[in-house]
Amino acid sequence: MKRVLLPLFGILLLAGCAAGPQTRNKPYPDVKVSRLLKVIDGDTFRCDIDEHSAIAGKNISIRLRGINTPELRSRNKEERRSAQLEKQRLSDLLHNARVIELRNIGRDKYFRIDADVYIDGEPLLPKLNRQYLTRGK
Template sequence: MTKHALLALCLFPVGLSSTVQASDPDSVVVDRVVSVYDGDTFRIDIEGWHNSVGKNIPVRVRGIDTPEIRGKCSEEKSHAKLAKEMTENRLYSAKVIRLHNIERGKYFRLIADVHMDGRSLADILLEHNLARAYNGKIKLDWCASPDGEKAIPNY
């Protein structure tokens, strides 16, 4: 093998990763899902980022709210478990997890659109009635609704 061919093979992965990063600077590929806390919050490692900002980093899914694990009522807690299980299943089975439109939120979390193999995690949770649309301001109570009906639908 010639020196030039060997050099090209060695530099190919570096050039490829630089091209991917440069083409979408507001997007990163998740190296590993560390843990899932609930339906809309999990921790990740991002390869190539310094350990202080790329290891065990909390992520919150943009645009949705899921029931809380430590909810106010038993229905909220049981639906929180379902949302967490859905998120775990989707994240851990995905071949590629990509974060888009990343920004910092409260508690040092990344707020991002989360896509697994091209599908939006937020859309999946909304489709299964395991999340509500959320604009980052006031969260609706999962245990009560203004009209006296159950706030959490039956499945």
């Protein structure tokens, strides 16, 4: 039994190593958004991606990587006001974009889809309120 399992384990180990670094570090390809459906808040929106099947690419929620805006459902009135402003800012930028791209797609610690978002070839993050950026913190 050991004579069979040991070589089999070795083959499986080598097969896993044969996958290039691109496969392990970038499991999802970059995509273009086909339709912007709804801006949920200042760091999340819903869209369709026709490149994917209906089960994976219709009405999907995308969270912008690198920013965390105030919550619309906060008990704090000032925070809710700020949240509404950030939602409007994101909405204006996305609705005025000709092309919305999702790059470096992954999952965050809550298993939500998150991505670096580009509009018309430029990163979206620098166009948002720097106060809420999370990179480098």
